[in-house]
Amino acid sequence: MKKKALIIAGRLIQDHEYIYPYYRLQEEGYDLDVAVRGKETVLGSIGVKVVPTKDIPELRVEDYEVLVIPGGAKAMEYMRQDRDILKFIADFHAAGKVIGSICHGSQLLISAKLVRGRRISGYYSIQDDIENAGGTYVNEPSVTDDRIVTTAHYKDLGPWMKAIFAETERNRKESARPAKALSGA
Template identity: 30%
Template sequence: MTNISNAKIAILATNGFEKSELFEPRKQLMEAGAKVTIISLESGSIKSWDQKDWGESIGVDMIVDNASESDFDALVLPGGQMNPDILRAEDKAVDFVKAFFDAGKPIAAICHAPWLLIEADLVQDRNVTGYKSIKTDLINAGARFEDSEVVVDNGLITSRHPGDLDAFSAKIIEEVKEGIHKRMQKAA
């Protein structure tokens, strides 16, 4: 496992996140030496969705109102259907995602989490993937969709589903090691 000690990684999630898509990247990032912070809309804990029912909960370290992109090296967005759908309706969550992009820091989104990237207007003219049911959403937002286990476009990391978690987590570690990315901004 590649070492990224001292890296600070934010995971933005709320109730209904896909259990494996938060817990597995968190585990692999921590094993690689990163400090991982769970950020959500409210304090307390958030509950996962585990295949067909509610699953394990995890404590929230910080609410998004108090979080700043400048305190972190990268952002991870777990999927599930409910989690990103709730988050994309919250301006403060969308603004948090945009701040990472504007700073050139890696953003990793899996499954339905690219919905947040769409809401933040970050996928136009970018190579991305996501869960098969959001393919049309991504294409309609101007993305170039690829059906691959992990797709990276200048620090923007996307994957399709829990079966891609090892490749997804490895790519997050690789991109964190690379650091800040200079991204071409869209013309106004």
């Protein structure tokens, strides 16, 4: 079975946070889709062109095993108002899949109601937002909690990507294990 990954993006996404996972996922053998509302080509905050392969309404949770949410303060202000994006993120987690979030991308985790009771990283300016949503803010290069892998800054994308791949492999092995039979009385 071919590995499939998805990056959800929007206009003014943080360019480094889009480019690095875009290429690393492909280097690791993933088929990659990029989703943008309206399937519109958009520019990152410093001008990188983001060419989508999917529109948000076309997305199906079962098509992917990992979801990446790049940051970008302005992009998140728009994207976190999109109920379809938030529902997809919540459904993706509920399906037991791995989500990776970078920097301000954790704002989408907050708006998708996935932060409460979890250790979450994100840009230092959203620490209060994470804590007010019931999460514990952790400023480490990579934080993994319940299949959600977060990082505070693009300078830590190397360790964060390694954690994404490790968590995805762990999740894949866990999913492949046969369920224990219920014992009858």
